[in-house]
Amino acid sequence: MAYNVLVVDDSRIMRDMVAKAVSMSGLEIAGTDTACDGKQALEKLRASWFDLVLLDVNMPVMTGEQFLVALRAEVGLRDTLVVVVSTESSLPRIARLRALGAGFVHKPFKPEELVAAVRQLLDAPRVDGKDKP
Amino acid sequence: MNEPILRGNATVAAVAENLGFLMPTGELPADATIACARVVKVDWTGPDGTCGGVFLCLDQGLCDALAGNLLGLMPGEAVSAEDIDDTVSELANVISGNLLPALYGTDHEFHLQQPYLLPPIDPGGRREAAVQFLEGKLVVAMETMPDNSRILRRAVDAGLEPRGPVGAGAPRSSRQP
Numbered sequence: 001m002a003y004n005v006l007v008v009d010d011s012r013i014m015r016d017m018v019a020k021a022v023s024m025s026g027l028e029i030a031g032t033d034t035a036c037d038g039k040q041a042l043e044k045l046r047a048s049w050f051d052l053v054l055l056d057v058n059m060p061v062m063t064g065e066q067f068l069v070a071l072r073a074e075v076g077l078r079d080t081l082v083v084v085v086s087t088e089s090s091l092p093r094i095a096r097l098r099a100l101g102a103g104f105v106h107k108p109f110k111p112e113e114l115v116a117a118v119r120q121l122l123d124a125p126r127v128d129g130k131d132k133p
Numbered sequence: 134m135n136e137p138i139l140r141g142n143a144t145v146a147a148v149a150e151n152l153g154f155l156m157p158t159g160e161l162p163a164d165a166t167i168a169c170a171r172v173v174k175v176d177w178t179g180p181d182g183t184c185g186g187v188f189l190c191l192d193q194g195l196c197d198a199l200a201g202n203l204l205g206l207m208p209g210e211a212v213s214a215e216d217i218d219d220t221v222s223e224l225a226n227v228i229s230g231n232l233l234p235a236l237y238g239t240d241h242e243f244h245l246q247q248p249y250l251l252p253p254i255d256p257g258g259r260r261e262a263a264v265q266f267l268e269g270k271l272v273v274a275m276e277t278m279p280d281n282s283r284i285l286r287r288a289v290d291a292g293l294e295p296r297g298p299v300g301a302g303a304p305r306s307s308r309q310p
Contacts, residue, residue: 010247013203013223020205058230058245087230090242107227108152 002030004049008041008064009034009056009085014107018054018085021111027118038067045077052118055102057086057093065093068100083117085109139163141261144235145273148228149266153220154202155195161263167270169253170196171221175229176246179237185277187229188256189221195269196221222248228273232261236275 005022009015015034022029033050035041039062041053053071057064064084072078083103088094094104103117137143138160146157161167170193178184191199200212200220225248233243258274 011219011223011226013219017203058226060247087227087245089231089234089239091239093242107230108148110151 001051002028003051004030005032006041006044006050006053007032007034008036008038008053008059008067010036010059011056014056018114021109021114022054025111025115025118027115038062038064038070041067042070042074042077045071045080051081053080053082054114055082055084055086057084057088057097065097065100068097068102072100081118081121083114083121085114139260139262140236141232141273141275142264144232145228145262145271146264148231149199149224149264149271152203152227153199153224155198156267157264158267159265161265161270161272163260163263165263165270165272167255167263167272168192169255171217172251172253172256173221173225173248174251174256175225175248177229177233177243179233179243180241183277183279185275186258187225187232188251188258188274188276189225189228190253190255190272190274191221191224192269192271195266195271198266198268199224218250222250232273232275236261 007015007018007022009018015036019032019034022032033044033048035044037059041055042062044050045053055064055067064086068082071080071082082101083105084097085105085107087107089106097104103121105113105117142160149155150157167190169190172188172190175187176184177187196217197212200206200216201210203220203223204216206212226245229245234241255272256274258276260272261275262271262273264271
């Protein structure tokens with residue numbers, strides 16, 4: 001299966017780096033788009049289909065954590081795969097992000113770490129019992 | 134391994150190497166002077182109403198190498214001032230995110246603001262890292278308010294072990310049992 005990927009980060013440099021890492025990751029990629037905060041990411045998800053979101057935490061307008069809470073509450077979007085890609089090291093906050101069903105990759109990261117986090121999400125049993133994407 | 138001269142050296146060196154493909158070659162003296170080409174600050178808020186800022190000061194050689202590496206430029210290819218500003222800001226963001234928990238522990242939540250540039254003069258403050266790279270020099274200083282914060286002081290007074298970023302395999306100091 002080829003994935004449509006949405007990269008969400010307020011830094012232009014980091015958006016480009018993450019998108020490049022995705023393209024080098026070995027995952028089959030159908031397309032990549034970007035958003036600069038959680039609000040813009042939600043708008044893009046409502047307008048187009050994405051299989052995977054790579055999400056920063058510290059962003060203006062809407063943080064990654066606020067985005068995740070909103071995403072999981074929205075019918076039709078709540079099952080979207082999300083991997084948080086962040087400098088975040090606070091164990092309580094990482095636990096909250098994981099409880100929202102997100103994978104986690106710590107910045108700076110290697111492409112293979114990103115792949116491992118995505119594969120881990122794909123292999124995890126779905127809470128709703130539906131088939132994996 | 135010898136005791137690091139400054140507590141944040143291992144973390145800063147590891148992040149710069151892994152993010153910016155820069156090559157750390159050693160520690161600088163804690164009071165080393167640096168010809169600042171860019172100074173960038175990241176404001177933060179933390180536990181117990183604490184707040185502060187992380188200052189990064191880089192010389193021109195390190196700025197040029199960082200921009201070239203992060204943007205995938207060919208050797209000799211021109212680097213714009215805007216590219217340098219953006220890449221230095223990104224390095225500041227990632228170093229700040231890794232350095233605060235390395236200094237104060239991972240039980241606390243720190244909120245980082247967007248990096249911004251300051252005039253290129255040594256900003257002073259309490260130095261937490263001074264690292265020599267093959268490409269140039271980098272100094273990192275910390276500002277913490279209130280400076281006698283109970284939670285943050287406890288970590289400093291206890292000599293909390295400086296740690297590298299999560300999963301980055303940064304070297305530990307000789308205080309490690």
